[in-house]
Amino acid sequence: MKQFTQVADLPNLEVAIQEAITVKKAPFIHQHLGKNKTLGLVFMNPSLRTRLSSQVAGQNLGMSVIVLNITKEGWQLETQDGVVMNGDKAEHVKDAIGVIGQYVDILGVRSFPKLENAQEDYSEKILLDFVKYAGVPVVSLESATRHPLQSFADVLTIEEHKKIAKPKVVLTWSPHPRALPQAVPNSFAEWMNAMDYEFVITHPKGYELHEAFTQNAKIEYDRQKAFEGADFIYAKNWSSFHDYGKILSQDATWTVDQKSMQWTNQAHFMHCLPVRRNVIVTDDVIDSPQSLILEQAKNRTISMQTILKRMLENL
Numbered sequence: 001m002k003q004f005t006q007v008a009d010l011p012n013l014e015v016a017i018q019e020a021i022t023v024k025k026a027p028f029i030h031q032h033l034g035k036n037k038t039l040g041l042v043f044m045n046p047s048l049r050t051r052l053s054s055q056v057a058g059q060n061l062g063m064s065v066i067v068l069n070i071t072k073e074g075w076q077l078e079t080q081d082g083v084v085m086n087g088d089k090a091e092h093v094k095d096a097i098g099v100i101g102q103y104v105d106i107l108g109v110r111s112f113p114k115l116e117n118a119q120e121d122y123s124e125k126i127l128l129d130f131v132k133y134a135g136v137p138v139v140s141l142e143s144a145t146r147h148p149l150q151s152f153a154d155v156l157t158i159e160e161h162k163k164i165a166k167p168k169v170v171l172t173w174s175p176h177p178r179a180l181p182q183a184v185p186n187s188f189a190e191w192m193n194a195m196d197y198e199f200v201i202t203h204p205k206g207y208e209l210h211e212a213f214t215q216n217a218k219i220e221y222d223r224q225k226a227f228e229g230a231d232f233i234y235a236k237n238w239s240s241f242h243d244y245g246k247i248l249s250q251d252a253t254w255t256v257d258q259k260s261m262q263w264t265n266q267a268h269f270m271h272c273l274p275v276r277r278n279v280i281v282t283d284d285v286i287d288s289p290q291s292l293i294l295e296q297a298k299n300r301t302i303s304m305q306t307i308l309k310r311m312l313e314n315l
């Protein structure tokens with residue numbers, strides 16, 4: 001496995017889920033794979049879960065792990081090609097990537113969108129530059145349009161908690177004071193479409209995601225109808241894709257609360273975190289026994305470890 005940037009990089013998702021379950025049961029049995037191997041983690045944006053779970057995943061496999069918060073600790077990077085670099089930016093991103101690739105065996109990168117220009121963000125230039133110039137396998141730690149390690153952990157969590165073969169999973173937009181990327185909902189939709197679930201997306205009009213990710217998913221603008229009979233409620237805010245990067249609504253009636261959870265089939269509550277409590281979801285829902293937020297976070301180590309294991313096996 002040379003890259004992990006989206007669900008399509010796992011040719012057989014069912015096999016990958018079974019492999020993840022095996023990894024979770026015996027996390028230290030593959031330590032020989034990572035002996036004398038180094039995992040590099042490059043962050044262009046903040047992280048708690050991705051950074052720590054990736055470090056633990058690498059360590060569980062016997063790897064050494066190095067982390068660079070490149071925008072704070074590295075030289076200021078030029079990301080555009082062909083420019084005359086006589087301004088503030090001291091290093092071109094392709095040189096930085098090529099150099100980091102000399103020190104590591106597998107490289108992870110996090111690069112958020114700027115939310116200014118859809119075409120630029122959705123071109124995934126930074127991520128694709130890492131794939132092109134690193135010279136080693138690359139794992140997305142969340143890119144402009146996708147967060148595949150999160151979605152892999154989310155699918156694993158659903159598989160562990162579902163009570164019927166084909167559960168109803170609802171992705172619901174929730175309000176937020178800041179404009180957030182579409183990466184998590186895009187990715188979640190893509191992975192849900194790869195599973196044999198009943199998948200519904202609900203959001204106010206104007207928050208439609210890019211059709212490449214939602215494909216044939218049911219869009220239900222009536223939130224109560226969407227929630228009815230749901231086995232899993234996955235809450236997330238995102239900014240508008242079609243009115244790119246804009247906040248179109250801060251409607252507090254879309255906050256997930258006890259009243260809306262009562263429309264469901266005693267659904268589990270899910271969120272990738274970090275979460276704005278009592279904005280996205282009320283305390284009584286996120287702190288309830290139905291909440292899976294810590295299980296999701298725990299499975300972040302397992303999703304990364306499963307991907308790293310496959311990459312190490314093919315070095």
Ligand code: CP
Pocket residue numbers: 046047048049050051142150272273274
């Ligand atoms: N869910 C997630 O990716 O969290 P971090 O941004 O803290 O890594």
